[in-house]
Amino acid sequence: MKISICDVCCKEKKKWVKSGWSISYRDGKGMRIRLDVCAEHQNFFKRCKDFTDANKKYRTLMFGGLGYET
Secondary structure (H helix, E strand, C coil), X not given: CCCCECHHHXXXXXXXXXXXXXXXXXXXXXXXXXXXXXXXXXXXXXXCCCHHHHHHHHHHHHHHCCCCCC
């Protein structure tokens, strides 16, 4: 049995929340960023203008803490 948890909640709040969506952002050259998210974070990449912006937001979440703009 596979249980998916929200990557954003896990990294930001240190909580395990069951995810219901899988979101991704593609650059058109084969690169893709993918996250499992809950209902609260299903628009995580919505304000990103391009892949560079989305990648920066993703890397800050995964490796650098809470330094991104929402």
